[in-house]
Every structure is written in structure tokens, then in C-alpha cells.
Amino acid sequence: MKTRLTRDDRNGFLFALPWIVGFLLLSIYPLIMSLYYSFTEFSFISDPEWVGLDNFRQLFSDRRFYKSLGNTCFYAFVATPILLLVALLLALIANRRFALRSAARTIFFLPSIIPMVAATMVWIWMFDPTYGYINNFLALFGIEGPAWLINPKTTKWALVMMGSWCTGTSMLTCLAALQDVPRSYYESADLDGANAVQKFFHITIPSVAHVLVYQAILNLINAFQYFTQVYVITTASGGNTSGASGGPENSILMYPLYLFHNAFVYQKMGKASAMAWILMIIVGLLTIVMVKLSNKAVSNAGAE
Amino acid sequence: MDINVFKIRRRASHVAFYILAIALFIVFLSPFIVMVTTSFKTLDDAFTVPVKILPREWTFSNYGDAVERVPYWRYMGNTAYITLLSLMGELIVVPLVAYSLAKIRWRGAGIVSGLLMATMMIPYTVTMIPLYRTWHAFGLTGTYVPLIAPHFVGHAYYIIIMRQFMKGIPNSLFEAAKIDGANEFQRYITLGIPLCKPALTTVGIYTFIAAWSDYLAPLIYISSKDRMTLSLGLQQFLNEFTVDWTLLMAAAVIFVLPVVVLFFIFQRNFVEGVATSGLKA
Numbered sequence: 001m002k003t004r005l006t007r008d009d010r011n012g013f014l015f016a017l018p019w020i021v022g023f024l025l026l027s028i029y030p031l032i033m034s035l036y037y038s039f040t041e042f043s044f045i046s047d048p049e050w051v052g053l054d055n056f057r058q059l060f061s062d063r064r065f066y067k068s069l070g071n072t073c074f075y076a077f078v079a080t081p082i083l084l085l086v087a088l089l090l091a092l093i094a095n096r097r098f099a100l101r102s103a104a105r106t107i108f109f110l111p112s113i114i115p116m117v118a119a120t121m122v123w124i125w126m127f128d129p130t131y132g133y134i135n136n137f138l139a140l141f142g143i144e145g146p147a148w149l150i151n152p153k154t155t156k157w158a159l160v161m162m163g164s165w166c167t168g169t170s171m172l173t174c175l176a177a178l179q180d181v182p183r184s185y186y187e188s189a190d191l192d193g194a195n196a197v198q199k200f201f202h203i204t205i206p207s208v209a210h211v212l213v214y215q216a217i218l219n220l221i222n223a224f225q226y227f228t229q230v231y232v233i234t235t236a237s238g239g240n241t242s243g244a245s246g247g248p249e250n251s252i253l254m255y256p257l258y259l260f261h262n263a264f265v266y267q268k269m270g271k272a273s274a275m276a277w278i279l280m281i282i283v284g285l286l287t288i289v290m291v292k293l294s295n296k297a298v299s300n301a302g303a304e
Numbered sequence: 305m306d307i308n309v310f311k312i313r314r315r316a317s318h319v320a321f322y323i324l325a326i327a328l329f330i331v332f333l334s335p336f337i338v339m340v341t342t343s344f345k346t347l348d349d350a351f352t353v354p355v356k357i358l359p360r361e362w363t364f365s366n367y368g369d370a371v372e373r374v375p376y377w378r379y380m381g382n383t384a385y386i387t388l389l390s391l392m393g394e395l396i397v398v399p400l401v402a403y404s405l406a407k408i409r410w411r412g413a414g415i416v417s418g419l420l421m422a423t424m425m426i427p428y429t430v431t432m433i434p435l436y437r438t439w440h441a442f443g444l445t446g447t448y449v450p451l452i453a454p455h456f457v458g459h460a461y462y463i464i465i466m467r468q469f470m471k472g473i474p475n476s477l478f479e480a481a482k483i484d485g486a487n488e489f490q491r492y493i494t495l496g497i498p499l500c501k502p503a504l505t506t507v508g509i510y511t512f513i514a515a516w517s518d519y520l521a522p523l524i525y526i527s528s529k530d531r532m533t534l535s536l537g538l539q540q541f542l543n544e545f546t547v548d549w550t551l552l553m554a555a556a557v558i559f560v561l562p563v564v565v566l567f568f569i570f571q572r573n574f575v576e577g578v579a580t581s582g583l584k585a
Binding site for chain 2: 005006007008009010011012013014015016018019020021022023025026027029030031033034037044090093096098100103104106107108109110111113114115116117118119121122123125126130131132133136139165172221224225227228231232235236256259260263264269272273275276277279280283284287
């Protein structure tokens, strides 16, 4: 079937051309090459050499690979839901009619635009066991704070605290959704004598469910790419002679961090590419599952 | 229920709410407070227990020392240069592509829209290594090209924001110009661009912040000291045996300040960016 291209077809294509070129060169080409590289072995300077499934075999018997995958799963499935709840709480506060509402929006959102390296440095200083503000604050109440970034039991929770401070984008999305809930819903609930908790679970939550699920998908995908904070923390805290640290007992060796070590420190580019493709498949599957769930959540919410 | 009891209860919950809100304000502002107050402390003061929030003795020398310890102004210049070129790229390309998806009826529009969403799912770790090799093959590692070039093809997320905004502009405006004999490009320049100024501002701010704060790309591509950006420069304060936190915090304040100023100037655009990006669909 041959149809003539219209002038609109030509114009549309020309206008979109920069992105199409970029898509082919900066997304598709690297994507394919990365898959090829995952079956090869090479460093900065050498050429890729075919090794078949060696990289994958190496990874599946590599304890640090599982460790990093576990750490990232913690961040994705434990930290991320907590952070989303924090964002929702902040949005509820910022949505309430009170004198400090616009201050609330500003203060809760501002941290998420602060350059991550600078923010992470400030947190490292705040987490300092002796001179940090957090433990000094706890000391006022007679609590001896932990060595946040040194004790492998607390490092991940330190990340959760840092993350809670940076939920501004999720907060704004939740806020936009909350503002869309018609006031008449609450008014008729008031007439029926519903209390605040009932209104929250029967009106607020169903009304924002689709946005929460959407934001959860985005946050989950981002969680699998969580890198900068842990890189800065691990390079800042000493004992880093090899240039590749995963924090105390590798407790914050996140998947992308270990991938980065493999690529740019150990110069095992093939192994790193194999890790990248495993990540790609995980993220892809998660996205599909979450999108399916979200369609379900939306239709359920609509049914209520 | 007695009406007075009801009133008292209401007031109590009101007070409780204010206390909760203000406590959260303090928690969320504390990193800013720590950053600023530490930057005005002497080193002895910062390392005295118990730590006081305000400096016992205010000093302004940290700022001067920080910009001398590392070539900070140079890093700022480098960062500004990269940011400016990145802005130029996004602001030229994003509206072009968005216009083709929102206002031109062409056969590939559906495919491109779908692919836009798909690219946002690709982890950067997957493209990182092949891209590094490619830039290396062209001898461009160590230059700013790998940092800036991606901004000249348009970021998918920004294109989506812009497309949603353009869809809201009535088609009748463009049709009237078409009848007057304006071609597609003229319509784009004379109508499309001026009408989507608010969205352009939003994209501009997002790009500014992303380029100004970018860490991973400079980390991978920039190795020579005098080509570093602020985000890498800040780390220079750590690469010693003891960290001078007062200098580091002063340097961080200088790094963060432009972003905060920008935020307060364009505060409304941030909220609108999220609201108009079609995320609520």
C-alpha cells in the first residue's frame, strides 16, 4: 500500500527530526551496543572481545552483585513507599486552608531542587556522630544518637531520612491531585456525619489513588537508578583507597554504584554492561506490572 | 454533643495542627540552617561539643578561603557556560518537537509520542557505557560536548510538558494564520513560540537546575582540574584527610544560592510545570 506523503507529514517529520536523530543516536544505538557489550570483555582502551555468557556467569556467582541488588531492592520496596507516604502527608498539610499554607508549599518543595551533591554534603555533616546537629539535638533529650553513616545498621535509614527531605516533586503531584477532589464530596460526607478518618479513607484516598500509583511507578524506576547520594557518601567517608567503596560492610552499595565501580574503576565494561541489561529488564518488567496495576486501581476507584 | 465541647475540640485540633506544621517546617529547613550557620563558624567552633546552632563568633573568612582553596570562580564560569548552552539547546529543540506533536497532523506523531514515554524508562546506566565509548572514539571525552549535546535533541519529559501546553492553544488561531498564507514554520515562529512562553519558562528553569546541578556526566567525562564544574569542585574539599566543613559549607552556599534565587523568582512555574505536564491524566 503506497500513499503519498502530505505536506503535513513532511513538516511534522522535519519539526520532530532533532529528537528523532537524538533518539536513534543517544538511545537506540547505545541500547543495542550495550546488549552486545554485555557478551564481551573490554576496558577503556581495549576493543570488545566476545566472551559469550561469561559476564552473566560471573555476576551470578558474585556476592557483591547480590548485595547491591538487595540494597537497591530495599530502597525500591521499603524506602520508596515510605517516601511516598511522607509526600502524601506533606501534601495534605500543604492543601489545608491555614495561614501558613503557601509557606508550607515553599518549604516542603525547596529541598528537591537543591543540587544533590551539595545537599548530600550537608547531610553527611549533619549525620556526623560527634559534631553533627542530629546527634547533638538528640543529646538534648538524653538520647545517644547512632553513628549514622558508619554503623551498617543505620546507613540505609540515614538514606531514608535524606530521601524524605527531598520528596518535593511527589508532594506537588499529590497536592495537584488533592486539589482536584471536589469539595462537594466532603460537604455531603459532613452531612452524613462522617469523621475525618472516614473522609480520608473513603474520599481522599480513592480520589488520589491513580496519581499515587503513577507517582509510585516513577519513584520505583528512579529508585533503581539511585546513585549520586551513595556515590558522594562513599567517596566522602574515608577508607577509600581503592576508589570503590560501598559504605560500611557494603551496606549502601547500590546497584548503579556497583555498576559504576565495575565500569569506571575496575574497568570491566562488559560486566558492567551485563549489569545494565539486567537492570533494564527489571525496570521494564516492573513498569509493565505497575502500569497494569494502575489501570486496575483507576477502574476500581471509578467503580466506587 | 454539647456545642462548647465541640468548639474546644475543634480549637485543640487546630492548635495541634499548627504545632505539627511548624515542627515539620523546622525539620525541613534545618539542612539550610546547618549549611548557612556552619559557613559562618570558625573551625574550632564547628568542632566544639555541644554544638550550638548559631556561631559563637561570626566569621566571614570561610567564603574567601573557600574560593581560594579551589579555583571556585573558574568552576562557576565553567558551570555557567555549560548551563547556558544546555538552555539554548532545550529551548530551541523542545518547542519544535512539541509543536509537531501538538499542532501538525502527521503520520509519525503517534509513534514519536509513544517513543517519548518509552525513552523515559531507559535507565541511564544502560546507555552510559556505549555513549562513553562513542565520545571517546571521537576524542571528545574531557570536553563539554558530551555534557551539552544531549540537550540539543530535546529531553523527553520537557517535550511532553510542552506538548500538553501547546494542545491547550486553540487550533483556530493557527488556521486563521494559515488562511492568511503563513506557512507552517511562520505559524510556529509568530504564533506557537509567543503563545507558549509560560511553558518555555518552565522548561528553561528545569533545564537550568538540571544542568547546573548535573553530577554524573561531569564525573564521567571531565577529568582535568581546570575544566571541572561546581558539583565536582565541591568534592575537592573532601579529597583530604580531614574535611574542613566550614569551608565546604561556604562553598555549598555559593553553589546553591543561584538555584534558590531562581526558585523564588519563578516559584509559580514549578507548580504549573507539574500541573500542566499531563501527569494528572
